[in-house]
Amino acid sequence: MKVDKSTIDAQIKEVENGNVVTPKGFQAAGIYSGVKRSRKDLGAIYSTTPANAAAVYTLNQIQAAPLHVTKESIAEDGKIQAVIVNSGNANACTGKQGEEDAYTMRKELAEQFSIKEEHVAVASTGIIGLDMPMDKISSHIPKLDLGETTAYAEAFGEAILTTDTFKKTTCFEAVIGGKTVTMGASTKGSGMIEPNMGTMLSFITTDAEVDQIALQQALKKVIDQTFNCITVDGDTSTNDMVLVLANGEAQNEILTEAHEDWDVFIQLLTKTCEHAAKLIAQDGEGATKLIEVEVAGAKTGEDARKVAKSIVGSSLVKTAVFGTDANWGRIIAAIGYSGVEINPATIDMAIGSITLLENSETVEFSESEATSYLQEDVIHIKVDLHLGDRSGKAWGCDLTYDYVKINASYRS
């Protein structure tokens, strides 16, 4: 029997004060090693047992060295037991030296934690094209002091940040196969790419026992509806990575697509990724507002997300939201150039509960009410295309003076 989506959704509970070490059997660390000027810049996550791992990487053809090393590790036997992450230097466009450095980080962390080299994942974020200051990294790996309290998760969360203005923590739980399964995430990202100090990284831990192949397929599917639906500036980093570690410590019966609670697990992963993705959009460089666009009445979910992304990616929509201007002309124009075939005469549009358009024609609305709504922290734009019954969402942020400031004057 197929359970409907809202029933499943109700089974997912947010864990208050939960984080990346809340799932059983995970520890974390975060310290200052000197790659960045003063803030924490080196972190690790550790699982007491090798965890089934799944990852997705940037689609940019220019990929940083740590991505190659992580792919190689996962390819070995599908398991990861520890992750090392540094911020301040992306180890991208660094040639052979960069590859060597990423391998060195992997090897040294494995030695430190007495685990297999091929069970270590590596990630970096920061300046492109500079050699890694390996003396600093190598001399600090022995100082990575693991712990399983909130303070350690927070130290890790801080160590992976660059231009981010806050730590991005997520934690949900669900009962799956009669066992409580927990999923935590620590995420960073502010510009979709900001090669001086940039990139989007998300590390997801869960104590669920999940088949590794099923986990990889689940992640790929969920990414398309979550992390791939956010945009800050339309640029795609060389270093993006989302990594899920499932260590099985919850002792549930192993999850595969055939398990009766598979949909609950998918929803747990979706909620986790969506929450993390929204945190990135909300903390977009210079952003003052989170924009959520929901497109209904599309022929396919992909169409709906494409239109939603076109709207939330439009510089003109983003500046209008910053300027609290209910400029629906910019929204309908972004629908028109989204690449999805639409009917120009059947579009409904609303911001919050204020209807702006019906059947593509303007509806009388109070400008002052709209302006007042657009001053809120989260702006909902809703569009109905009236072409089908599928819907999709995308998230972004407003475009502000501070975006220009952060990106124009970073090195000065």
Added chain:
Amino acid sequence: MKVDKSTIDAQIKEVENGNVVTPKGFQAAGIYSGVKRSRKDLGAIYSTTPANAAAVYTLNQIQAAPLHVTKESIAEDGKIQAVIVNSGNANACTGKQGEEDAYTMRKELAEQFSIKEEHVAVASTGIIGLDMPMDKISSHIPKLDLGETTAYAEAFGEAILTTDTFKKTTCFEAVIGGKTVTMGASTKGSGMIEPNMGTMLSFITTDAEVDQIALQQALKKVIDQTFNCITVDGDTSTNDMVLVLANGEAQNEILTEAHEDWDVFIQLLTKTCEHAAKLIAQDGEGATKLIEVEVAGAKTGEDARKVAKSIVGSSLVKTAVFGTDANWGRIIAAIGYSGVEINPATIDMAIGSITLLENSETVEFSESEATSYLQEDVIHIKVDLHLGDRSGKAWGCDLTYDYVKINASYRS
């Protein structure tokens, strides 16, 4: 015998102080009708004889009413004798009333100039979704006072502007089939779309005699390498239109693809469109600099232009240029996500005469020299992919505080 491109290029001469009425047999007008607050907002171009016409329109699926009417006019017999253009109101998303209003503009201009209705083209630019103030337009059409001096061309050029900061005038000539043929253009555009006050329009006049079908094909081809290679903010307007009128007053033998000077005509059209396109990029909303990106070593011209557009469209490249920061990591990242298959290890890159990358690895360069170069008005970014022998260009502008200001606070 195929003449090489540089020989052809040398035959195209810029006409000093030339404009849209410099080609024989064209007149223009521009007046204030009250659609905008105080500046000129209604203009017309008139040819003494019906001209062979070609046009390309926005690819946005939401198309303004005047585009439908202009298409219908050209479809009649391929000829246009007069154009009416207003600024301040885009007549877009205005339903049946908008269509009626565009037809009324066409009819009233035809009556005014005593020409066939189907020989009139209509264009609008300005706010989306507001009904046209037809009382103002209709009462001012009789006041459109045509003339063939520079003052009239300038009045027209002013009447089509919105957020533009300067009038965009182009004029070139070439000897074709033994006759001097002149081509002028009057262009507007500042945001690629700025639906409050936006859109890209270009009206090109020439006294060349050109076969109408050949002219349409030539325009389509040239557009891909000129107007379609500029970006200000990545948004595509509902009202974009490029219209060429060729009235044959130069009395050259009719031009078709088979004519021995066809390549000269193509180059004349290319130069005209490229010049006009660059003026738009240079006047991008809030821009302080024109950015020209040239990509060489591509497998196809289309690939080269795609990579060039990806670079010039990157918000991070644009802010770096504004901030005079030689941030090549942002440029290489934009190459990597352009959608064109590249070799990540064979990229050369320079700004002006300063080499930044060779074979994708950083070359030592003087930061202060680079910063000083990036203070110029026109910034050249050169990339060689080393994959083939094709090249292509794209143009854009920097992203500044003023872009945000113009677009966030327009209506306040």
